[in-house]
Amino acid sequence: MTQAAKNVFVASRLPKRAGVSGWVATLQPRTPRAALSEAISADVAIIGGGFAGLSAGRRISRLDPTVRVAILEAGIVGEGPAGANSGFIIDLPHEVSSDDFSGESESKFRDSVLLQRSAIALASELAAENGWSKDLFDPCGRYSVAMSAEGDKHLTAYSQQLAKMGEAHRLLGREEIEAVTGSKAFTSALFSPGTIIVQPAAYIRAVADCLREPVTLFEQTPALSFERSGDGWLVKTPTGTVRAGKIIMANNGHAESFGFFRGRLLHVFTYASLTEEFDPARLGGERKWAATPALPMGTTVRRINTGGGDRILVRSRYSYNPGIEISDAAIRSAGRLHDGKFAHRFPTLAGVGMQYRWGGAMALTRNHVPAFGEVERGVFAACGCNGLGASNSTAAGIAAAERVLAHRSELGRIYDKLAAPVLLPPQPLTTIGAKIHLAWREWSAGAE
Ligand SMILES: Cc1cc2nc3c(=O)[nH]c(=O)nc-3n(C[C@H](O)[C@H](O)[C@H](O)COP(=O)(O)OP(=O)(O)OC[C@H]3O[C@@H](n4cnc5c(N)ncnc54)[C@H](O)[C@@H]3O)c2cc1C
Known part of the structure; x- marks a missing residue:
C-alpha cells in the first residue's frame, strides 16, 4: 500500500507508557544502551525495539553480518508492549469455526503455523546460543x-x-x-x-543484549521524522541523525503516527x-x-x-x-x-x-493481516501485530529483514501472498463500532 510519493514523514505522536508492568518491576533495573547523540550512517535504520525491530536486527545480522544496522527505540527496551505482554509465543493459530475447516482455511492454517514457528525458531536459537534459563524462556x-x-x-x-x-x-x-x-x-x-x-521483559531485554556490532541499539531515542536524502533516508532523533539506505518501521501502531496505514489500524x-x-x-x-x-x-x-x-x-x-x-x-x-x-x-x-x-x-x-511491505521506496513496514506480536511481529521482523536484503524464503512467500489491511469505516463509525x-x-x- 504505497502512498503518493512524499519526501518527509514526521511523527505526529510518540509512544506513552501505560503503567509499569510487573514484569519490569520484578527485574533489576535495566541500564539502557546510550541514546543516539551524533550523526551516524547505517545501511538499515530500524524504528522500534520491540519484537519486530529486534528480530529484524537479529535476522539481518544472521543473513549478512557486515550490514550496519541502527535500531532506534523511543523508550527503554522492555518497557513497551513487547515487555508488558503475557509472555506466550504461540505456535498455532486459534482458528475455531463451526463451519467446515478445509481447503482454503487449511492452507491458511498451515501458513500461520509456518509463520508462528519461524518466530519460535528465532527465539529458540537465541535461547540455545545463550543458555537462557527456564525463568526467562520455557518451552x-x-x-x-x-x-x-x-x-x-x-x-x-x-x-x-x-x-x-x-x-x-x-x-x-x-x-x-x-x-x-x-x-x-x-x-x-x-x-x-x-x-x-x-518472562516478556526479560526476554526482550535478552534479545536486545544479544545484538552485536555492526548492529547498534539506541535506547531513549525516538525517531522524530525521516526524509529522503539522495538514494536513501535521513532519520532525525532529538539529539542525532541516522543516514540510512533503508528503513524498517517496526513501531506497530505508531506507523500511523508517521502517516502510514492511516484509517487501517485499530x-x-x-x-x-x-x-x-x-x-x-x-x-x-x-x-x-x-x-x-x-x-x-x-x-x-x-x-x-x-x-x-x-x-x-x-x-x-x-x-x-x-x-x-x-x-x-x-x-x-x-x-x-x-x-x-x-x-x-x-x-x-x-x-x-x-x-x-x-x-x-x-x-x-480489520482483515487480520499485518501492516507489512514496502510503503515508500526503501521504507519497509513490519507492523500491525493483530494482538499476537510475540509470534506475529517477530515473524514480520524476520520477513522485513529478508525483504531488505532480497533474501527469498518460504516465510517471505507467505508474506507475498497476504492482502493489505482494508480501510476501517470513517470516524465516528469506527469508534462507535x-x-x-x-x-x-x-x-x-x-x-x-
Ligand atoms: C497485557 C498484554 C498482554 C499480551 N499478551 C500477549 C501474549 O501473551 N502473546 C502475544 O503474542 N502477544 C501478546 N500481547 C501483544 C503483544 O505485546 C504485541 O502484539 C507486541 O508487543 C507487538 O510487538 P511489536 O514489536 O510489533 O510492537 P511493540 O512491542 O509495540 O514495539 C514497538 C516499539 O516501537 C517503539 N516506537 C514507537 N514509535 C517509535 C518512534 N517514533 N521511534 C522509536 N521507537 C518507536 C515503541 O516504544 C515500542 O517499543 C499482549 C499485549 C499486552 C498489552
Missing part, C-alpha cells in the same frame, strides 16, 4: 482453559481441527486441569506443547494485573503454568514464581483508543475486572492483592 506449552459449556464446545471443535492438521495436543477434563492450576473454576482444557512461555489496548507474592502452600496444583482462554475475549492466567513466593498474572479487557494512549482510570477499571476474575478462579487466595497493574497498545487490522463490538464480545465471553 513448556500452554493450556487453553474453558469455564463454560460454550468454552468446552469450542475446545472440542479446536481439538478436532488440530487432529485433522496432525498437531499434537491433549484434552483435559475438569479434575485434570484442576490438578495443574489448583482452581476448580475450569471445566476443561486443551494442552498444546509447542508454545514458548517467556489501536486496541489490553490490560494485566500481577499479584503480590503468596505462600505456594495456599494454592494446590503445579507451581508454574500458563493458560489462555478458550474463547478469544476471555482471560489469560499464569502462575509464576519470583523468588519470595508465587504470583498470579491476570490479563483481560480490551479497549479501543485511537490516540494510542490510555488513562490511569482505564488501568484501574480493568484492574477491578481482574480482581473479580482472580477471586472467582482462586478463592483460596482471598486477601492476596494485586501489586502491579498496567496496559499496552496493540494494532489490529469498535466500542460496541469489544463490549459485546467481553460480555459474551462471560466468565471465561
Whole structure:
C-alpha cells in the first residue's frame, strides 16, 4: 500500500507508557544502551525495539553480518508492549469455526503455523546460543482453559481441527486441569506443547543484549521524522541523525503516527494485573503454568514464581483508543475486572492483592493481516501485530529483514501472498463500532 510519493514523514505522536508492568518491576533495573547523540550512517535504520525491530536486527545480522544496522527505540527496551505482554509465543493459530475447516482455511492454517514457528525458531536459537534459563524462556506449552459449556464446545471443535492438521495436543477434563492450576473454576482444557512461555521483559531485554556490532541499539531515542536524502533516508532523533539506505518501521501502531496505514489500524489496548507474592502452600496444583482462554475475549492466567513466593498474572479487557494512549482510570477499571476474575478462579487466595497493574497498545487490522511491505521506496513496514506480536511481529521482523536484503524464503512467500489491511469505516463509525463490538464480545465471553 504505497502512498503518493512524499519526501518527509514526521511523527505526529510518540509512544506513552501505560503503567509499569510487573514484569519490569520484578527485574533489576535495566541500564539502557546510550541514546543516539551524533550523526551516524547505517545501511538499515530500524524504528522500534520491540519484537519486530529486534528480530529484524537479529535476522539481518544472521543473513549478512557486515550490514550496519541502527535500531532506534523511543523508550527503554522492555518497557513497551513487547515487555508488558503475557509472555506466550504461540505456535498455532486459534482458528475455531463451526463451519467446515478445509481447503482454503487449511492452507491458511498451515501458513500461520509456518509463520508462528519461524518466530519460535528465532527465539529458540537465541535461547540455545545463550543458555537462557527456564525463568526467562520455557518451552513448556500452554493450556487453553474453558469455564463454560460454550468454552468446552469450542475446545472440542479446536481439538478436532488440530487432529485433522496432525498437531499434537491433549484434552483435559475438569479434575485434570484442576490438578495443574489448583482452581476448580475450569471445566476443561486443551494442552498444546509447542508454545514458548517467556518472562516478556526479560526476554526482550535478552534479545536486545544479544545484538552485536555492526548492529547498534539506541535506547531513549525516538525517531522524530525521516526524509529522503539522495538514494536513501535521513532519520532525525532529538539529539542525532541516522543516514540510512533503508528503513524498517517496526513501531506497530505508531506507523500511523508517521502517516502510514492511516484509517487501517485499530489501536486496541489490553490490560494485566500481577499479584503480590503468596505462600505456594495456599494454592494446590503445579507451581508454574500458563493458560489462555478458550474463547478469544476471555482471560489469560499464569502462575509464576519470583523468588519470595508465587504470583498470579491476570490479563483481560480490551479497549479501543485511537490516540494510542490510555488513562490511569482505564488501568484501574480493568484492574477491578481482574480482581473479580482472580477471586472467582482462586478463592483460596482471598486477601492476596494485586501489586502491579498496567496496559499496552496493540494494532489490529480489520482483515487480520499485518501492516507489512514496502510503503515508500526503501521504507519497509513490519507492523500491525493483530494482538499476537510475540509470534506475529517477530515473524514480520524476520520477513522485513529478508525483504531488505532480497533474501527469498518460504516465510517471505507467505508474506507475498497476504492482502493489505482494508480501510476501517470513517470516524465516528469506527469508534462507535469498535466500542460496541469489544463490549459485546467481553460480555459474551462471560466468565471465561
Ligand atoms: C497485557 C498484554 C498482554 C499480551 N499478551 C500477549 C501474549 O501473551 N502473546 C502475544 O503474542 N502477544 C501478546 N500481547 C501483544 C503483544 O505485546 C504485541 O502484539 C507486541 O508487543 C507487538 O510487538 P511489536 O514489536 O510489533 O510492537 P511493540 O512491542 O509495540 O514495539 C514497538 C516499539 O516501537 C517503539 N516506537 C514507537 N514509535 C517509535 C518512534 N517514533 N521511534 C522509536 N521507537 C518507536 C515503541 O516504544 C515500542 O517499543 C499482549 C499485549 C499486552 C498489552
